[in-house]
Amino acid sequence: MTTTIAPQCSDATIPPFVPHPWVRGGHLQTILGGYLPGGRLGDPFTAHLIDVDQGDRLCILDSTPAAWAPGDPGAILVHGLGGSASSPYVLRVAARLLRLGIRVVRMNLRGAGEGFGLARGTYHAGRTDDVRRVAEWLAAEAPGSPLAIVGFSLGANLALKLAAEAVDRPVEGFDSVLAANPPIDLAACSRHIQRPKNRIYDRNFVRQIRVAASRLHAFFPDLEPVDLTRVKTVLDFDELYTAPRHGFASAADYYAQSSSGPLIPRIQIPGLVIHAEDDPFIPPDPFRLVDFPPQLALELNSSGGHLGYFSRTRWGGNRRWLDARLAAWLASRWNRGPLPV
Incomplete structure (x- = not known):
């Protein structure tokens, strides 16, 4: 069964995404979204270390608005591959939510960002237990508060997967899930990014993750030696590094067990999934094959790239349509009232 796709929100107060005339096409939108400066957090934050498994710890950054009170809502923001709690898209959305009076926890996935050196393990697209642990921490810190998990790219896949798993293993306070450009079919994404016009992104990701893995093994010399000379694509990396390090039989097994797409019909909490048909990393077809539950809206835009969505018109203070x-x-x-301008 296929899902009914809303190209835009039915709420007339929400403007549809129309790309800026100078930033047309998925590639320009993606580059602008990822590399244009922007994303500063003026509010103070507190770093917390959270124990997970095997002696590893996570570093999270907690910002609480001055007027926030127990029972007020909170949101956990989860970054994507190669990102961190300080990625521009995370900072931009965090700043907007704080202005709405929402407590924000920016999560560094295992070993990322400020969490480097705190964990011998690494994150991957299916490692939801770490997100669950952060949600449990926030629920204990803010009992009675409704909590949202807001994920971006790989972090969006984690958010959706955890929302499905929460049906059998509830997460206290887990109220809603928001996912921006989630790779819900990891195998399809692996094929899509290897298309000739998208290979530049594949090579860029490979450079990032090879450096990150080499840095980790240099910091923890007791880890097994790693030889990444044969890694030319993200698929190679997942076959030779991600899968064996995390107990998967192969990259194909990792993709099958970690993709959120097959689990989405089980999700019971409300939420929003946003994607763009011209995303150079994540193809649109898998979204059309999933039966989204009625309370989980899918908005599939014709343009926007990967976490780009730089709009023709201003909304909510600037042209960053996705953030708004x-x-x-x-x-x-x-x-929480209208969006601040």
Whole structure:
């Protein structure tokens, strides 16, 4: 069964995404979204270390608005591959949510960002237990508060997968899930990024993850030696490094067990999934094959690239349509008033 796709929100107050005339096409949108400066957090934050398994710890960054009170909502922001809690898209959305009076926890996935050196293990697209642990921490810190998990790219896959798993293993306070450009079919994404026009991104990711893996093994010399000379694509990396390090039989096994797509029909909490048909990393077809539950809206835009969505018109203070869309959804969900301009 296929899902019914809303190309835009039915709420007339939400403007549809129309790309800026100077930033047309998925490649320009992606580059602008990832590399244009922007994303500063003026609010103070506190770093916390959270124990997970095998002696590893996570580093999270917690920002609490001055007027926030127990019972007010909180959001956990989860970055994508090669990112961190300080990635521009994370900072931009965090700043918007804080202005709405929402407590924000920016999560560094295992070994990422400020969490480097705290863990011998690494994150991957299916490692939801770490996100669950952060959600449990926030629920204990803010009992009675509704909590949203907002994921970006790989972090969006984690958010959706955890929302499905929470049906059998509930997460206290888990109120809603938002996912921006989630790779819900990892095998399809692996094929898509190897298309000739997208290979530049594959090579860029490979450079990042090879450096990160080499840095980790240099920091922890007791780890097994790693030889990444044969790694030319993300698929190679997942076959030779991700899969064996995390107990998967192969990259194909890792992709099959970690993709959120097959689990999405099980999700019971409300939420929003946003994707763009011209995303050079993540193809649109898998979204059309998933039966999204009615309370989990899918908005599939014709343009926007990967976490780009640089708009023709200003909304909510600037042209970053995705940031405003996520904030507007939570503002409506939690009755936090209109978006600040």
